[in-house]
Amino acid sequence: MTPHPPEASQDTVEDTFCDDMIALIPSLRAFARGLCRNRDLADDLVQEAMMRGWAAQKTFTPGTNLRAWMFTILRNHFYGLARKKKRETQLDPEIAEQTLVQKATQEDGLNLDDVDRAMARLPAHQAEILWLIAGAGLSYEEAASVVGCTMGTVKSRLNRARAAVREIIDDPGRVELTPRHVA
Numbered sequence: 001m002t003p004h005p006p007e008a009s010q011d012t013v014e015d016t017f018c019d020d021m022i023a024l025i026p027s028l029r030a031f032a033r034g035l036c037r038n039r040d041l042a043d044d045l046v047q048e049a050m051m052r053g054w055a056a057q058k059t060f061t062p063g064t065n066l067r068a069w070m071f072t073i074l075r076n077h078f079y080g081l082a083r084k085k086k087r088e089t090q091l092d093p094e095i096a097e098q099t100l101v102q103k104a105t106q107e108d109g110l111n112l113d114d115v116d117r118a119m120a121r122l123p124a125h126q127a128e129i130l131w132l133i134a135g136a137g138l139s140y141e142e143a144a145s146v147v148g149c150t151m152g153t154v155k156s157r158l159n160r161a162r163a164a165v166r167e168i169i170d171d172p173g174r175v176e177l178t179p180r181h182v183a
Contacts, residue, residue, distance in 0.1 A: 027136040031131055117168075118169050125157055
């Protein structure tokens with residue numbers, strides 16, 4: 001049996017890398033939508049993260065956590081855009097128009113709106129952890145790697161975020177949190 005030529009093994013590695021990246025798209029989209037709260041921008045963020053991940057695949061160490069690596073790329077790109085956005089005008093009529101959403105007529109839609117509004121009132125560091133773990137399904141370890149903190153910090157932020165969401169939904173007028181500012 002002859003060994004595969006280097007080109008064939010490289011193709012196999014690229015195919016596996018590509019398949020693994022494609023499998024992450026739904027989780028990346030959920031996380032991006034949680035970060036920016038805009039479906040179109042979320043899709044753009046995921047597309048950019050995928051392109052950056054593909055372009056930087058030579059820097060990825062096989063056997064390490066591709067999921068955390070891709071979530072970090074997406075998160076860093078989002079915050080880079082947020083920093084750029086701060087230098088722009090604060091009110092864009094097109095974005096304001098896109099954010100006006102008609103209330104759902106079904107009970108599930110109403111409950112989802114309650115959670116969505118509660119999430120919008122959380123501090124950014126708590127909302128981000130909640131989206132990573134509850135929304136995107138990352139483990140505590142993966143979330144800690146993405147945001148660059150310890151697992152204990154992740155657990156603490158998650159616990160506080162869950163408690164705050166419950167409290168906001170139960171009594172929306174009583175809780176006073178600073179809403180997060182997103183791009």
